[in-house]
Amino acid sequence: xxxxxxxxxxxxxxxxxxxxxxxxxxxxxxxxxxxxxxxxxxxxxxxxxxxxxxxxxxxxxxxxxxxxxxxxxxxxxxxxxxxxxxxxxxxxxxxxxxxxxxxxxxxxxxxxxxxxxxxxxxxxxxxxxxxxxxxxxxxxxxxxxxxxxxxxxxxxxxxxxxxxxxxxxxxxxxxxxxxxxxxxxxxxxxxxxxxxxxxxxxxxxxxxxxxxxxxxxxxxxxxxxxxxxxxxxxxxxxxxxxxxxxxxxxxxxxxxxxxxxxxxxxxxxxxxxxxxxxxxxxxxxxxxxxxxxxxxxxxxxxxxxxxxxxxxxxxxxxxxxxxxxxxxxxxxxxxxxxxxxxxxxxx
Numbered sequence: 479x480x481x482x483x484x485x486x487x488x489x490x491x492x493x494x495x496x497x498x499x500x501x502x503x504x505x506x507x508x509x510x511x512x513x514x515x516x517x518x519x520x521x522x523x524x525x526x527x528x529x530x531x532x533x534x535x536x537x538x539x540x541x542x543x544x545x546x547x548x549x550x551x552x553x554x555x556x557x558x559x560x561x562x563x564x565x566x567x568x569x570x571x572x573x574x575x576x577x578x579x580x581x582x583x584x585x586x587x588x589x590x591x592x593x594x595x596x597x598x599x600x601x602x603x604x605x606x607x608x609x610x611x612x613x614x615x616x617x618x619x620x621x622x623x624x625x626x627x628x629x630x631x632x633x634x635x636x637x638x639x640x641x642x643x644x645x646x647x648x649x650x651x652x653x654x655x656x657x658x659x660x661x662x663x664x665x666x667x668x669x670x671x672x673x674x675x676x677x678x679x680x681x682x683x684x685x686x687x688x689x690x691x692x693x694x695x696x697x698x699x700x701x702x703x704x705x706x707x708x709x710x711x712x713x714x715x716x717x718x719x720x721x722x723x724x725x726x727x728x729x730x731x732x733x734x735x736x737x738x739x740x741x742x743x744x745x746x747x748x749x750x751x752x753x754x755x756x757x758x759x760x761x762x763x764x765x766x767x768x769x770x771x772x773x774x775x776x777x778x779x780x781x782x783x784x785x786x787x788x789x790x791x792x793x794x795x796x797x798x799x800x801x802x803x804x805x806x807x808x809x810x811x812x813x814x815x816x817x818x819x820x821x822x823x824x825x
Contacts, residue, residue, distance in 0.1 A: 495525040505562035511536035517637040569595035570602030577608040581623035594634040596646025600682035605690030614719035645727030659800030701804035706733035708793035712779040736816035741795040
């Protein structure tokens with residue numbers, strides 16, 4: 479059963495209007511980017527009372543404190559008080575950053591997430607993790623705060639380029655690998671273009687909502703959701719800082735293979751299952767081009783991962799398909815070996 483603040487909507491215009499009428503906010507502001515303003519905002523505009531639109535540039539490279547300063551300044555110039563609401567219309571970058579800005583503005587105002595990408599709908603908008611990147615370290619500055627509502631409308635997925643849809647699919651893959659072998663068996667029988675997105679979104683949202691409700695501030699079980707992210711985030715952060723940006727889902731896909739390799743070496747994941755894992759992921763994503771210097775630099779960044787403790791790199795490792803173990807200590811040497819294995823794979 480989903481929490482009360484998550485709503486699958488067939489009519490987001492009327493559902494958003496009903497939420498705003500019930501809450502009786504003093505003011506309404508909408509945060510979005512140029513793409514969502516063009517493709518998604520017109521659907522919701524007629525449901526909104528008089529409001530201001532705050533538009534920022536799209537892209538992970540905008541997810542920083544400078545952009546937050548711009549958003550806070552706009553909210554201040556609009557004289558939003560503590561009884562106002564910020565509606566965040568966009569993908570995972572906007573949801574993380576917009577929620578963070580709302581949660582810290584005047585010690586916190588309400589915010590509503592209207593995620594428009596697959597990545598945001600199945601992952602970023604669920605569970606109340608908010609934040610921004612700092613000095614090319616992913617989500618280094620942030621807070622936990624749940625929105626008053628997350629409004630999920632599958633119609634927005636039709637506006638996405640294929641690359642963005644594929645990026646979000648990595649989180650769907652991750653959710654099946656760590657929780658549901660039967661669903662993994664379903665998705666691997668189909669190509670990326672033949673997936674049932676409504677079913678997969680509902681499956682991922684239900685799983686993540688259950689985990690984050692049980693462990694809202696990541697003291698235990700919620701850590702399982704970081705599968706693929708320790709190594710994947712490090713590579714993503716390094717390439718972003720080198721002006722070789724890859725999509726988040728591409729990084730997670732890489733991370734699932736690299737961390738799967740470590741699990742296979744340790745005997746936690748059978749060779750047969752690991753081969754199925756990396757062959758399917760490669761069939762969807764291809765490979766990220768890595769050089770030896772990239773591997774060295776990304777490995778160094780894993781030492782800054784938020785999950786670490788006492789200078790030990792901690793990550794999530796597969797225990798077969800459908801199960802995983804968190805807080806597994808890995809060495810920098812293991813990270814390098816895993817990335818070299820990934821680099822050696824043939825498509």
